[in-house]
Amino acid sequence: GAGVSQSPSNKVTEKGKDVELRCDPISGHTALYWYRQSLGQGLEFLIYFQGNSAPDKSGLPSDRFSAERTGGSVSTLTIQRTQQEDSAVYLCASSFSSGGESEQYFGPGTRLTVT
Amino acid sequence: DAKTTQPTSMDCAEGRAANLPCNHSTISGNEYVYWYRQIHSQGPQYIIHGLKNNETNEMASLIITEDRKSSTLILPHATLRDTAVYYCIVRRLGGGGKLQFGAGTQVVVTP
Numbered sequence: 001g002a003g004v005s006q007s008p009s010n011k012v013t014e015k016g017k018d019v020e021l022r023c024d025p026i027s028g029h030t031a032l033y034w035y036r037q038s039l040g041q042g043l044e045f046l047i048y049f050q051g052n053s054a055p056d057k058s059g060l061p062s063d064r065f066s067a068e069r070t071g072g073s074v075s076t077l078t079i080q081r082t083q084q085e086d087s088a089v090y091l092c093a094s095s096f097s098s099g100g101e102s103e104q105y106f107g108p109g110t111r112l113t114v115t
Numbered sequence: 116d117a118k119t120t121q122p123t124s125m126d127c128a129e130g131r132a133a134n135l136p137c138n139h140s141t142i143s144g145n146e147y148v149y150w151y152r153q154i155h156s157q158g159p160q161y162i163i164h165g166l167k168n169n170e171t172n173e174m175a176s177l178i179i180t181e182d183r184k185s186s187t188l189i190l191p192h193a194t195l196r197d198t199a200v201y202y203c204i205v206r207r208l209g210g211g212g213k214l215q216f217g218a219g220t221q222v223v224v225t226p
Contacts, residue, residue: 004158031212033212033213033214035214035216042216042217042218042219043153043159043202043214043216044216045213045214045215048212048213056213059213091158091159093158093159095212097212098212099208099212101147101164101208102212103149103161103164104159104161104212104214105161106158106159106160107158108157108158109158
C-alpha cells in the first residue's frame, strides 16, 4: 500500500517568508509525528498528533512553528517568518496508534532551504 | 526515556553478519528497545523492537541481555544496501510514542 508522503520534496524560501509543509499519513494511522534533521545534526522530535489533537508540542523550537491536522489524516507544519536556522529536512511519520508498540513509518521528508 | 550509547561507526564485509551493540544501562521496566536505520537521503526505517525476549524478523535479530542493560542488533548477511546509520532507541509505552534519536552508528558494508 501507499506509504507516508510529503510535499513538497524540496522548498527554497527567502528569509522572513512563511512556508507550509504537508504530510499525508498511511490510511488508518491515527498517530502522526513531525521531526526535523538539520545538517550534521540528529533527528529531533517536534510534535505529535493523536487524531486531530496534539498532546505533545514540546519539540516545537519557537512560536513561529505550528502544526495542525484535519480529519484525522493530513497534517500541515507551518513555519512563519523563516530564519536560516530553520533550514533542515522535515520528516513526518505515522503509526497505527501512539500507544502500545506501534512502529512509525517515515516519509521521505521535505528539504527546506532558507536563503 | 533512557538514553542509549552506540559506537560512532563500524565496517562490515558483505555477506558477513553485522553485530551492532547498544548500551541502555538506565532502561526502565516499561521501556522497549527499538532499532531504526536511515539510509542516506531517506527517512528512517523501522527494523525491530523488543522488551526482554530476543526477537527475530525478516530483517534482523535483536538480542537483549538478561539485565536489559544492553542489546545487539544482528544483520545476518550484510549487503551493500545495509549501509546506513543505525539508531538504537529506548521508548516508554504510553509515552506518546515519540522517538528520541541519538547519533546512531554509521555502518558501512564493503564488498
